[in-house]
Amino acid sequence: MRVGCPKEIKNHEYRVGLTPESAGELVHQGHDVWIETGAGGGIGATDEEYRGAGARIVEGPDPIFAECEMVVKVKEPQAVERAKLRRGQVLYTYLHLAPDPEQTKELVESGVTAIAYETVTGPNGTLPLLKPMSQVAGRMSIQAGASALEKAHGGRGVLLGGVPGVLPGKVVVIGGGVVGFNAAQMAVGLGADVTILDRDPEVLERLGIHFESRAKTRFSNKAALEEEVCGADLIIGAVLIPGAAAPKLVSRQMLRCMKPGSVLVDVAIDQGGCFETSRATTHAEPTYVVDEVVHYCVANMPGAVARTSTYALNNVTLPHALKIAQLGWRGALAANPHLAEGLNVHEGRVTYRAVAEELGFDYTPTAELLHAA
Structure with missing residues (x-):
């Protein structure tokens, strides 16, 4: 051929x-x-x-x-x-x-x-051709979010890991799949205060066993999501329904309770994004602001590495x-x-x-x- x-x-x-x-x-x-x-x-x-x-x-x-x-x-x-x-x-x-x-x-x-x-699938419903890019994007999401949190880039001026005597930044990861797991790994490694939301009890159990006390897990429902969103410095959207458009889990109404300069990174943007206010951006102009919240929605994040x-x-x-x-x-x-x-x-x-x-x-x-x- x-x-x-x-x-x-x-x-x-x-x-x-x-x-x-x-x-x-x-x-x-x-x-x-x-x-x-x-x-x-x-x-x-x-x-x-x-x-x-x-x-x-x-x-x-x-x-x-x-x-x-x-x-x-x-x-x-x-x-x-x-x-x-x-x-x-x-x-x-x-x-x-x-x-x-x-x-x-x-x-x-x-x-x-x-x-x-x-x-393309693999055993047990896995997505082996998507997985490596999800791993890259999950890890990059924390790098991108940490940079966007810097004051010069429009963020709150928060260091994710904090320093002695100052609390670390709060990272909320929505979705405990490959992207979410890799994002949580990076955030935990930086010393951030990390919470992972998911609706699958088996996923939550697996994440709890892996991270032990280094990250918190929480069943995702509307009340829990709203509470976590309001308190977050950085939110990672890591939701995937294979082949389908991503569900809009975070509404614009929820943004209004967020702290000015907090950051959303929508890794689901390839499938339309999981934040109501998401629109695809590029590496040339990666961020924009809605209601004082910084949005990072680059549709080909792994292209940077x-x-x-x-x-x-x-x-x-x-x-x-x-x-x-x-x-x-x-x-x-x-x-x-x-x-x-x-x-x-x-x-x-x-x-x-x-x-x-x-x-x-x-x-x-x-x-x-x-x-x-």
């Missing part, structure tokens, strides 16, 4: 879909790999490294979109990229379609077969890319029901239930497509 990897064009996105090592693995398996010149620059990977791995370097993205059977990316295709996609082509990347009707409509119209990293993120991502995406290249998308999905969960759009049909229901498209089960074939 001819596999192409264009340079990412989203604002301040430095990751790349294939590392030189990943390109080399595909070449070793007999595939033809095309890399856009400069695609690896954000992680310090040169065109010569890709050539050394056996890949072909092409000028600009057009040859990749026009001639490659599979396009491997990191972030969702931007409008100019969506216009180049075509029927019979496989797009393998993060998509986050539920809060993005325009992207979904254009992918449907293109006829492309789109496989989303974020909905591109080298770490790219290698972590390739560790989990490459095995599936190899299978798709070897067997074709139908063969790979038929052989692996977990990968089949990643199919979101195929030849004008929406194949992921949560996306179809959220955006009003007819739903076509992936199994129906595979069975028909």
